[in-house]
Amino acid sequence: MKLKLYNTLTRKVEEFKPQVGKKVSFYACGPTVYDFAHIGNFRTYIFEDVLRRTLETAGYDVNFVMNITDVDDKIIHGAAEKGEDIGTFAAKYEEAFFEDLEKLNIKKADCYPRATENVEEIVKLIEKLLERGVAYKAADGIYFDISKFPDYGKLSRLKERELKTGARILSDQYDKENPGDFALWKFKKDDEPSWKASFGEGRPGWHIECSAMSMKYLGETIDIHAGGVDLIFPHHENEIAQSESVTGKKFVNFWLESEHLLSLGQKMSKSLNNFFTLGDLLSKGFDPQAFRYLVLTAHWQKQLNFIWESLEAAQNAISNLKFKISNFQLHKEAKPFAGYLGKFEDAISDNLNTPVALAVVWEMIQSDLLDDIKKSTILEMDKVLGLGLDKVDQAKLPKGAQKLIDEREKARKNSDYKKADGLRQELEKMGIEIEDTPEGPKWRLKS
Numbered sequence: 001m002k003l004k005l006y007n008t009l010t011r012k013v014e015e016f017k018p019q020v021g022k023k024v025s026f027y028a029c030g031p032t033v034y035d036f037a038h039i040g041n042f043r044t045y046i047f048e049d050v051l052r053r054t055l056e057t058a059g060y061d062v063n064f065v066m067n068i069t070d071v072d073d074k075i076i077h078g079a080a081e082k083g084e085d086i087g088t089f090a091a092k093y094e095e096a097f098f099e100d101l102e103k104l105n106i107k108k109a110d111c112y113p114r115a116t117e118n119v120e121e122i123v124k125l126i127e128k129l130l131e132r133g134v135a136y137k138a139a140d141g142i143y144f145d146i147s148k149f150p151d152y153g154k155l156s157r158l159k160e161r162e163l164k165t166g167a168r169i170l171s172d173q174y175d176k177e178n179p180g181d182f183a184l185w186k187f188k189k190d191d192e193p194s195w196k197a198s199f200g201e202g203r204p205g206w207h208i209e210c211s212a213m214s215m216k217y218l219g220e221t222i223d224i225h226a227g228g229v230d231l232i233f234p235h236h237e238n239e240i241a242q243s244e245s246v247t248g249k250k251f252v253n254f255w256l257e258s259e260h261l262l263s264l265g266q267k268m269s270k271s272l273n274n275f276f277t278l279g280d281l282l283s284k285g286f287d288p289q290a291f292r293y294l295v296l297t298a299h300w301q302k303q304l305n306f307i308w309e310s311l312e313a314a315q316n317a318i319s320n321l322k323f324k325i326s327n328f329q330l331h332k333e334a335k336p337f338a339g340y341l342g343k344f345e346d347a348i349s350d351n352l353n354t355p356v357a358l359a360v361v362w363e364m365i366q367s368d369l370l371d372d373i374k375k376s377t378i379l380e381m382d383k384v385l386g387l388g389l390d391k392v393d394q395a396k397l398p399k400g401a402q403k404l405i406d407e408r409e410k411a412r413k414n415s416d417y418k419k420a421d422g423l424r425q426e427l428e429k430m431g432i433e434i435e436d437t438p439e440g441p442k443w444r445l446k447s
């Protein structure tokens with residue numbers, strides 16, 4: 001499979017090639033565990049999961065690392081409000097995050113490093129930035145001097161915008177239109193959690209953790225770095241500046257950032273209070289896979305407007321798909337059908353075109369292939385889609401139904417069609433449809 005992906009760095013769809021053989025280093029920015037993640041966040045995690053599954057299906061050996069931000073302004077404020085230490089406060093949201101990942105059938109990362117467990121690496125990286133003269137000490141912390149990194153803005157194409165050098169930004173989430181020197185380290189204030197460092201006791205800023213952990217777990221140059229589109233600037237831009245200033249090497253070959261999930265026409269976010277959690281969806285009776293299906297109906301580079309009607313449509317589609325699969329009558333092991341599988345792979349390898357891939361799924365399901373072949377083909381496709389179709393149980397006949405089917409078959413063979421018809425009607429009342437095929441009668445549960 002020749003995989004083509006859109007790379008934010010070059011603004012082009014390029015053929016994906018890892019640095020070393022079939023090995024892929026893949027870093028994704030993980031959650032800040034100060035609250036329950038919302039479904040806008042999960043859109044990004046589903047996208048990353050599909051990318052990872054695609055790579056694995058194509059035979060790559062993927063090392064997938066996702067960080068957990070367990071210290072930042074919001075966590076400190078949240079913990080203080082509850083009168084808890086940040087560890088206790090963050091742990092319950094981290095646990096909820098993992099539960100949601102499992103419900104959405106998102107594969108576990110190979111490693112989930114936490115910021116607080118990597119402070120030593122973060123401090124070392126800041127020391128190097130100070131040594132190289134690209135960072136400096138101010139009254140409230142250590143800052144990165146963006147005027148010292150000529151490439152600053154190359155990912156987000158910031159060059160054309162005005163760079164306000166000298167302006168200092170302490171907050172982790174700063175005004176996207178007014179870039180400035182950003183905090184690498186924030187000096188200890190009051191009773192905030194802090195760590196000792198040669199340049200003064202304090203805590204890391206948000207951006208530095210991803211540079212430190214990406215390089216620690218995956219190396220100085222990695223193949224893929226992903227996240228949501230809102231991370232391009234400043235977060236990913238700052239990661240490049242921090243990492244490349246120290247190594248002098250390219251930090252990431254492929255940058256992939258998935259588009260927003262919109263709600264009421266705006267980006268779904270905590271600050272706008274227009275968000276839903278996975279729990280909100282489940283409490284309304286939706287299958288978590290209905291949300292995953294909904295995400296797959298849109299291309300990852302297109303905004304997706306979340307409305308309940310589309311989630312209902314996705315629920316109908318996934319229920320219908322699962323029902324059809326449960327009703328497949330299997331006789332023998334079969335190989336996936338190469339024609340449809342090839343079409344499916346063409347769609348996925350073309351910059352992960354999941355809407356087209358889903359259309360191929362339905363085309364295959366509605367074709368006249370044998371059930372055995374349909375089943376093995378859909379399971380192969382689902383290795384990429386991750387809709388959990390391998391967990392669908394085969395439908396079982398209600399008690400006594402098999403006896404009626406056998407009796408009907410006997411009657412048919414004896415040309416007693418009146419009796420056979422009566423038995424068919426009896427089976428229909430039980431919700432069973434019978435189809436006579438050259439291999440014998442096939443039954444299906446009626447939807």
Ligand SMILES: [Zn+2]
Nearest residue numbers: 029030210235
């Ligand atoms: Zn990050």
